[in-house]
Amino acid sequence: MKRKTIYGMSIIIIAVGMIIFGIFREEAVDVFNKAIRICLECIGIGWLL
Amino acid sequence: MKRKIVQAFSAIITNANIQGFLKGTIYKGKFKNICVPGLNCYSCPGALGSCPIGSLQAVLGSYKYKISFYVSGLILLFGGLLGRWICGWLCPFGLLQELLYKIPIKKVKLKGNLQKLRWIKYVVLAVFVIILPLFVTNIAGYGSPAFCKYICPAGTIEAALPLILADSSLLLGVGWLFFLKVSIALAVVISSMIIFRPFCRILCPLGAIYGWLNKISLYQMEIDTDLCTSCGRCQEQCKLDIEIYKNPTSAECIRCGECIPVCPTQAITSGIKFRKKPQSTEDKII
Numbered sequence: 109m110k111r112k113t114i115y116g117m118s119i120i121i122i123a124v125g126m127i128i129f130g131i132f133r134e135e136a137v138d139v140f141n142k143a144i145r146i147c148l149e150c151i152g153i154g155w156l157l
Numbered sequence: 158m159k160r161k162i163v164q165a166f167s168a169i170i171t172n173a174n175i176q177g178f179l180k181g182t183i184y185k186g187k188f189k190n191i192c193v194p195g196l197n198c199y200s201c202p203g204a205l206g207s208c209p210i211g212s213l214q215a216v217l218g219s220y221k222y223k224i225s226f227y228v229s230g231l232i233l234l235f236g237g238l239l240g241r242w243i244c245g246w247l248c249p250f251g252l253l254q255e256l257l258y259k260i261p262i263k264k265v266k267l268k269g270n271l272q273k274l275r276w277i278k279y280v281v282l283a284v285f286v287i288i289l290p291l292f293v294t295n296i297a298g299y300g301s302p303a304f305c306k307y308i309c310p311a312g313t314i315e316a317a318l319p320l321i322l323a324d325s326s327l328l329l330g331v332g333w334l335f336f337l338k339v340s341i342a343l344a345v346v347i348s349s350m351i352i353f354r355p356f357c358r359i360l361c362p363l364g365a366i367y368g369w370l371n372k373i374s375l376y377q378m379e380i381d382t383d384l385c386t387s388c389g390r391c392q393e394q395c396k397l398d399i400e401i402y403k404n405p406t407s408a409e410c411i412r413c414g415e416c417i418p419v420c421p422t423q424a425i426t427s428g429i430k431f432r433k434k435p436q437s438t439e440d441k442i443i
Contacts, residue, residue, distance in 0.1 A: 112406075113431050115373040116237055123233035130227025135216050136190045139228065142215040143189040143199040143207040146182075150211060150305035151200050151317035152338035153330040 168249035177202030181323025194235040195248030201315035218290035218300025240374030241367045245411035250311045257349035265351050274359045282362035310342035353396040368408030375429045378405040384424035391416035
């Protein structure tokens with residue numbers, strides 16, 4: 109197997125681990141809560157509605 | 158042509174909440190738990206998923222976390238698999254810039270010292286996406302999504318303008334910040350007509366991350382050094398002016414693949430390859 113492929117596979121394995129750990133920490137809930145509200149501050153209009 | 162179809166399909170799939178554009182509302186379903194691979198504002202009325210850069214700032218700016226394993230993991234997963242192929246094939250804001258580039262006016266290539274502008278996106282990533290949301294917090298401990306707030310033209314074009322068109326009462330909240338963002342968006346739109354994908358090359362923090370991952374992603378461009386004659390036709394064809402025959406893992410390469418068919422010796426290939434190319438017979442004898 110190529111060295112680059114080994115690095116790529118390692119990154120993917122680490123990434124999957126991070127995603128699972130992040131889900132356990134309920135980070136996805138924070139992402140969801142932010143994404144379901146129109147973020148006026150984000151689009152340059154004002155503060156969170 | 159094939160790439161344009163994939164780009165259009167990706168833009169439609171990630172912005173399929175059509176009724177949002179009509180009502181001036183956004184999608185609030187379960188898909189918003191997941192980040193899409195490209196830059197696509199989650200306050201866009203059509204957006205079904207979350208923007209990875211917006212989400213990263215949201216978690217970094219949250220008083221609870223300060224490190225985002227979930228969003229960083231998703232970005233690493235996308236980038237580790239495909240690198241900047243995502244920019245070239247999946248990003249809706251990249252498609253918008255490419256369509257603007259089709260307007261038939263004089264084009265300019267970023268050459269020489271202008272190429273150094275690419276370093277700005279790494280500063281944008283470090284300062285606006287990481288440092289400001291982490292360290293500049295309000296009384297409640299929340300950091301500001303500085304990239305979205307002060308720079309992101311995707312948010313202005315994909316979210317602010319459609320929402321204002323659908324609900325004019327939002328104009329009451331318009332101030333200097335909005336005019337700053339509209340100015341940046343206008344600059345990106347106008348420059349996209351004369352320069353190929355200026356936002357992706359100069360400002361995009363997601364492109365900066367995927368650019369790093371281009372070096373090791375499973376999807377790779379490869380040059381067969383036995384076949385390559387260094388004629389430079391690939392670089393002539395490349396709208397990003399990359400010396401692909403010298404540096405096939407360039408952080409700037411969006412893997413559009415336009416260099417592949419013009420190579421006279423078919424030395425350029427792309428794809429996910431797990432095994433090394435077998436050594437030539439001569440090498441084995443030596």
